[in-house]
Amino acid sequence: xxxRLGCTADDFTGGTDVAAAFRRAGLRxxxxxxxxxxxxxxxxxxxxxxxALKSRSTPAEQAIADSLGAQRWLWDQGAAQIYFKxxxxxxxxxxxxxxxxxxxxxxxxxxxxxxxxPASPPNGRTVYQGHLFVHDQLLSxxxxxxxxxxxxxxxSLPRLLSAQTSHGVGLVDxxxxxxxxxxxxEALAAHERAGxxxxxxxxxxxxxxxxxxxxxxELPVVAGAAGxxxxxxxxxxxxxxxTPEPQPLDGRAxxxxxxxxxxxxxxxxxxxxxxxxxxxxxxxxxxxxRDVAGAALAWYDAQDxxxxxxxxxxxxxxxxxxxxxxxxxxxxxxxxxxxxxxLAVRFVDRGVRRxxxxxxxxxxxxxxxxxxxxxxxxxxxxxxxxxxYATTRTGDxxxxxxxxxxxxxxxxxxxxxEPK
Ligand code: ADP
Numbered sequence: 001x002x003x004r005l006g007c008t009a010d011d012f013t014g015g016t017d018v019a020a021a022f023r024r025a026g027l028r029x030x031x032x033x034x035x036x037x038x039x040x041x042x043x044x045x046x047x048x049x050x051x052a053l054k055s056r057s058t059p060a061e062q063a064i065a066d067s068l069g070a071q072r073w074l075w076d077q078g079a080a081q082i083y084f085k086x087x088x089x090x091x092x093x094x095x096x097x098x099x100x101x102x103x104x105x106x107x108x109x110x111x112x113x114x115x116x117x118p119a120s121p122p123n124g125r126t127v128y129q130g131h132l133f134v135h136d137q138l139l140s141x142x143x144x145x146x147x148x149x150x151x152x153x154x155x156s157l158p159r160l161l162s163a164q165t166s167h168g169v170g171l172v173d174x175x176x177x178x179x180x181x182x183x184x185x186e187a188l189a190a191h192e193r194a195g196x197x198x199x200x201x202x203x204x205x206x207x208x209x210x211x212x213x214x215x216x217x218e219l220p221v222v223a224g225a226a227g228x229x230x231x232x233x234x235x236x237x238x239x240x241x242x243t244p245e246p247q248p249l250d251g252r253a254x255x256x257x258x259x260x261x262x263x264x265x266x267x268x269x270x271x272x273x274x275x276x277x278x279x280x281x282x283x284x285x286x287x288x289x290r291d292v293a294g295a296a297l298a299w300y301d302a303q304d305x306x307x308x309x310x311x312x313x314x315x316x317x318x319x320x321x322x323x324x325x326x327x328x329x330x331x332x333x334x335x336x337x338x339x340x341x342x343l344a345v346r347f348v349d350r351g352v353r354r355x356x357x358x359x360x361x362x363x364x365x366x367x368x369x370x371x372x373x374x375x376x377x378x379x380x381x382x383x384x385x386x387x388x389y390a391t392t393r394t395g396d397x398x399x400x401x402x403x404x405x406x407x408x409x410x411x412x413x414x415x416x417x418e419p420k
Contacts, residue, residue: 004236005048006074007083007229008055008067008105010097013360013403014226015052017384018085019377021226022048025233028243031388032374033367035069042077043376045243047236049077054364055097056086057150063097064104071108081220082109083232088120088225089139090132090160091150099164099198102223106197109220113192115172116161117212119203120227122383126204130171131155157200167197174202177211184215203227210234226384246378246389249398251353252305253416256340257312258362260320261404267358267412271310274413277303278310283323287335293342300347308416311343314358337362341369348394356400356415363401375399381415382407 005022009015015031022029027047032040035053042049051070055063071082084102092098106114119127124135134142138155145153154160158169172187184201191199203209206227213231216222222232255271257264271278279299286292296311303309313336315323323332344355344366357363375388381400385407390397400415408414 002078002080003042003046003049003074004079004239005081005083005232006071006077006079007048007050007085008070008074009050009052009085010056010063010087010101011054011360012052012364013401013406014085014087015050016386016388016401016403017226018083018229019048019050020380020384020386021230022050022233023377023386024380025230025236027233027236028239029377030374031377033364033372035066036073036373040073040373042374046376047239048233049074049079050085055101056091058097060096060100063101067101068104068108071105081217081222081232083229084221084223085229086118086223086225088118088123088125088227089134089144089152090118090157091147091152092160092164093150094163096164098223099161102198102221103165103167105221111220113188113197113199114219114221114223115188115199115201115212115216115228116157117201117203117209117224117228118157119209120225121203121205121209122227125225125227127157127200127202128174128204129202130158130173130200132157161198161200165198168195169198169200170194170196172199172201174204174208177202177208181211181214184212188215188219206231246376249353249396252347252351253308253354254347254352255308255310255312255356255358255412255416256344256347256362256366257310257314257358258336258340258365259359259402259404260314260317261359263405263407263409264314264358264402265316266409267407268310268312268314270410271412276307276310276413278312281311281313281336281339283313283332283335283339284326286339287327287331293339293346296343297346300350308354308412310412311340312358313340333361337365341365345369348392348397353396354398354416356402356412358402358404360403367399367401370397372397372399382411385411387415
């Protein structure tokens with residue numbers, strides 16, 4: 001079967017999030033890390049493929065080049081439609097890259113009009129009269145106005161987008177969405193006739209997103225967060241697969257954590273509280289040349305193989321600041337990522353078949369070290385945190401890649417005590 005939906009995501013964990021959304025909609029979904037090359041192989045029989053890029057905060061030219069590379073590859077795999085996934089808080093700066101990347105994808109596809117809808121109702125993100133809300137607050141009144149990289153101080157999506165494109169920006173409001181699929185299609189056609197290229201569409205609920213998804217099904221390029229991806233997925237004709245679903249894997253289980261986010265620190269605390277074996281990596285000792293990875297492997301070999309293990313560099317804000325003061329932020333991160341990447345390879349060599357990785361950057365380091373370019377998406381353990389299945393040179397691996405603040409506090413214990 002040809003691929004139905006292709007998607008480019010503007011960051012790594014956003015890729016996991018949108019892949020989980022397609023899968024919830026019943027689509028067999030693959031996730032590919034980085035711009036695919038001609039030799040990147042898609043798992044058999046997929047309905048959807050997501051290419052996870054790092055195009056949110058890179059210079060616009062790089063974001064455009066990567067996005068077009070992903071689009072071409074997705075078309076080569078048969079994708080009939082390209083979904084551009086960005087954050088449900090419209091994370092971007094006045095310089096972009098949401099407008100620029102969408103324009104490039106539309107130019108590439110020869111398309112005249114697209115839909116934008118970052119609503120994600122389960123996370124409290126809704127769009128009304130073109131304004132983005134976070135629960136009961138306008139985006140610009142929410143804590144996102146203090147985001148360290150992309151502070152969001154305006155809630156008007158038409159205004160935000162107009163600063164990032166030279167093309168017209170319009171709105172299909174909620175009253176039209178409530179009138180149903182045909183009404184939205186007609187409103188989009190009217191915008192296209194008027195030469196308006198980017199159309200923000202209001203949505204308050206998952207039902208609204210299903211309506212918008214059905215109305216946008218024939219557009220070559222559609223843009224938004226994971227919510228509209230699920231709406232589009234539900235509108236796609238279901239495919240009957242002959243390929244079996246990936247199965248839970250037998251073998252040892254491990255967590256590698258490099259995230260210092262509050263939720264990850266809670267998950268580590270719960271792992272200890274459950275009496276499971278855990279080891280903290282001494283980053284300063286590794287930087288001083290001590291064989292910290294070797295010591296961690298010796299520790300691992302001494303553990304009961306029936307129990308999951310946790311090895312982590314994650315640190316409290318004070319500890320983190322102390323390490324960063326000594327080594328510098330970039331050198332500290334490189335040290336941690338190198339340690340966790342090399343441990344991942346050696347754990348898998350030793351028979352780990354279920355591996356949970358905590359942290360967005362850390363996940364990138366681990367998949368790169370393991371040489372994993374694509375995975376098949378399986379069941380979610382928590383919203384936006386699916387198990388995925390990969391093939392490595394030493395065998396199959398169930399891999400869970402978790403963004404820092406994702407997952408319930410008991411995720412590590414629960415996910416690894418289940419037989420998958
Ligand atoms: P999150 O998803 O929570 O943002 P990331 O993995 O993306 O997690 O980012 C965490 C960053 O912190 C990584 O670059 C990691 O290398 C770095 N890091 C983790 N532990 C330490 C530590 N003990 N000292 C210094 N840097 C660390």
